[in-house]
Amino acid sequence: MHTNCILVTGAAGYIGSHTCIELLEAGYHIISLDNLSNSHSIALQKVQEITGKTFPIIEGDIRDKELLDQLFNNYKIDAVMHFAGLKAVGESVENPLIYYDNNVKGTIELLQAMQRHHVKKLVFSSSATVYGIPKEVPIDETHPLNAINPYGQTKLIIERMLQDIAQADTESRIALLRYFNPIGAHESGKIGENPSGTPNNLMPYITQVAVGKRQELSIFGDDYETVDGTGIRDYIHVVDLAKGHVKALEYLSDYKGIEAFNLGTGKGHTVLELIQTFEKVTGKKIPYKITNRRPGDSAICYANTTKAQQTLHWKAQFNIDKMCQDSWHFQTNNPNGYE
Ligand code: NAD
Numbered sequence: 261m262h263t264n265c266i267l268v269t270g271a272a273g274y275i276g277s278h279t280c281i282e283l284l285e286a287g288y289h290i291i292s293l294d295n296l297s298n299s300h301s302i303a304l305q306k307v308q309e310i311t312g313k314t315f316p317i318i319e320g321d322i323r324d325k326e327l328l329d330q331l332f333n334n335y336k337i338d339a340v341m342h343f344a345g346l347k348a349v350g351e352s353v354e355n356p357l358i359y360y361d362n363n364v365k366g367t368i369e370l371l372q373a374m375q376r377h378h379v380k381k382l383v384f385s386s387s388a389t390v391y392g393i394p395k396e397v398p399i400d401e402t403h404p405l406n407a408i409n410p411y412g413q414t415k416l417i418i419e420r421m422l423q424d425i426a427q428a429d430t431e432s433r434i435a436l437l438r439y440f441n442p443i444g445a446h447e448s449g450k451i452g453e454n455p456s457g458t459p460n461n462l463m464p465y466i467t468q469v470a471v472g473k474r475q476e477l478s479i480f481g482d483d484y485e486t487v488d489g490t491g492i493r494d495y496i497h498v499v500d501l502a503k504g505h506v507k508a509l510e511y512l513s514d515y516k517g518i519e520a521f522n523l524g525t526g527k528g529h530t531v532l533e534l535i536q537t538f539e540k541v542t543g544k545k546i547p548y549k550i551t552n553r554r555p556g557d558s559a560i561c562y563a564n565t566t567k568a569q570q571t572l573h574w575k576a577q578f579n580i581d582k583m584c585q586d587s588w589h590f591q592t593n594n595p596n597g598y599e
């Protein structure tokens with residue numbers, strides 16, 4: 261391929277697949293790389309179906325040095341969007357080494373390959389988890405960083421590594437995108453969040469209860485200091501999030517250095533508000549019980565999004581009604597996921 265293209269790692273995953281659509285629709289050429297450890301190649305076929313565009317689909321691991329060299333030799337890669345990583349907090353507590361190996365070592369391999377092939381532009385999937393338990397809300401990018409579990413540590417270590425790289429190489433162009441709570445799905449209902457096993461996150465759990473795969477939802481605590489006692493989060497539509505990546509890429513074409521950006525809506529909603537909205541827009545009842553708080557959860561977490569608005573000229577457009585609608589549309593179209 262002689263055209264400049266974007267290497268998308270973790271492209272078959274939830275956020276990666278939605279971002280591939282936005283990149284293709286914005287006219288970028290992409291190469292997708294995924295080891296399919298937490299995803300299905302069908303997601304990438306759907307991306308091609310939705311956009312009417314084709315692209316190379318590479319099944320492989322970011323820790324595979326030879327494969328990376330091959331890709332950087334065979335394609336003219338202008339930038340890397342790096343989604344590949346493991347993301348289950350509980351699993352990272354039980355088996356931290358898998359997380360350090362996959363996320364940290366994997367990113368080091370990728371960065372070394374980028375260095376060997378003189379690729380300077382990177383958009384990295386970070387997370388609001390790097391703020392730890394928030395000291396104050398809304399959280400802006402200057403909030404102190406503190407990881408409270410091994411998954412969060414991997415994100416923080418990678419962020420710090422990238423800061424050092426940007427210091428050492430002034431030609432670097434790096435965006436650290438700190439996502440809040442992505443939910444929703446592409447409005448076609450063809451791609452969406454497709455967790456294997458029991459969902460760790462709230463929205464996929466809700467949709468699986470609604471579709472009859474699980475009996476009831478457990479709400480982790482109703483004694484927080486919030487309007488109804490349940491935890492508050494900044495839920496953001498995954499398509500808004502995906503568009504934020506395209507904006508970040510555009511920004512990096514004129515910017516040298518490294519910047520972190522919060523990608524959220526700036527609005528917080530409680531667990532009960534999300535359930536009520538889901539019930540309202542879908543007409544489905546979500547049975548739930550109140551259980552103990554989940555260890556490591558904070559009461560309230562939402563973003564100050566001023567920096568992304570002013571610098572990236574990006575702002576989330578969709579509200580939680582639309583997020584619930586689209587999550588449900590995907591779940592009903594794919595009651596058993598992609599399989
Ligand atoms: P996902 O699991 O759906 O996608 C990650 C993809 O990376 C999967 O397709 C997986 O197969 C692939 N992958 C994992 N390790 C790999 C490796 N070594 N080599 C090649 N491919 C590999 O998760 P997602 O929700 O799309 O998250 C994407 C990124 O965003 C992750 O880095 C995650 O930590 C980060 N993030 C996610 C959330 C969220 O709530 N979903 C929030 C903040 C940050």
Ligand code: WQD
Pocket residue numbers: 347349386387388389440441442460461462463465477478479480481490491492493531554557
């Ligand atoms: C949301 C709210 C729960 C499930 C996690 C990661 C974070 C980031 C996003 C990757 C909380 C409550 C949940 C359930 C519930 N991921 N809840 N019953 O914990 O804010 O963030 O995903 O970077 O790092 O920690 O998201 O969806 O798990 O929880 O009551 O079955 O829903 O207590 O208030 P969280 P979540």
